[in-house]
Amino acid sequence: MLHVLDHPLGAHILTRLRDRATPPAAFRILAYQVSLLLALEATRDLTTRDQVVETPLEKIVGRVLAKPLAVVPILRAGLGMVQPFTELFPDVSVGYVGLERDHVTAVARSYYQKLPPLAGKRVIVVDPMLATGGSAVQALDVLRAEGATELFLVCIVSAPEGVRAVEAAHPSVPIFTAALDRELNAKKYILPGLGDFGDRLYGT
Numbered sequence: 001m002l003h004v005l006d007h008p009l010g011a012h013i014l015t016r017l018r019d020r021a022t023p024p025a026a027f028r029i030l031a032y033q034v035s036l037l038l039a040l041e042a043t044r045d046l047t048t049r050d051q052v053v054e055t056p057l058e059k060i061v062g063r064v065l066a067k068p069l070a071v072v073p074i075l076r077a078g079l080g081m082v083q084p085f086t087e088l089f090p091d092v093s094v095g096y097v098g099l100e101r102d103h104v105t106a107v108a109r110s111y112y113q114k115l116p117p118l119a120g121k122r123v124i125v126v127d128p129m130l131a132t133g134g135s136a137v138q139a140l141d142v143l144r145a146e147g148a149t150e151l152f153l154v155c156i157v158s159a160p161e162g163v164r165a166v167e168a169a170h171p172s173v174p175i176f177t178a179a180l181d182r183e184l185n186a187k188k189y190i191l192p193g194l195g196d197f198g199d200r201l202y203g204t
């Protein structure tokens, strides 16, 4: 269920995101760009239905999207991945799950939750760094309990440990990522990674 983005532009953007010299203003644009590529990949198989329209010349049967979407960023870093979804899919619903990673224990703590109705929708969780997988598993648990049946996870950089954790807890959830990195360090940061995504996004 793991899909690693395979696009030269994706590799280019990722290299610039990883570069410690990239300032927050550029980092935000790059995060937007790679999330756009990932949004397209994670919706490649969306259901469509027939719709008749008239071109200026004749009537045709076209195809339109048939499945409502919801995107759920894990706060705060996930916010940096939402905009491409709202631009590409103007009818998308947006929910929020606030999980904060304790910098010492690396265990996620829930501090906020606001969700739209989820039943019948493709629900795409966005979280840029899939490290231990603790936050992603916790968010997917919450969304499943709130009625989501078709869950997807979209990340920018993933560690093998995080992928394994999500696959163990939610084996039916496809994971889309721009990179599968080597490992976690002792502080549960991804190597080679790109550092703390939220800090780099917001300049904190």
Ligand code: URA
Pocket: 077, 129, 131, 188, 189, 190, 191, 193, 194, 195, 196, 197, 198
């Ligand atoms: N969160 C981050 O922002 N970076 C990591 O490397 C791991 C988790």
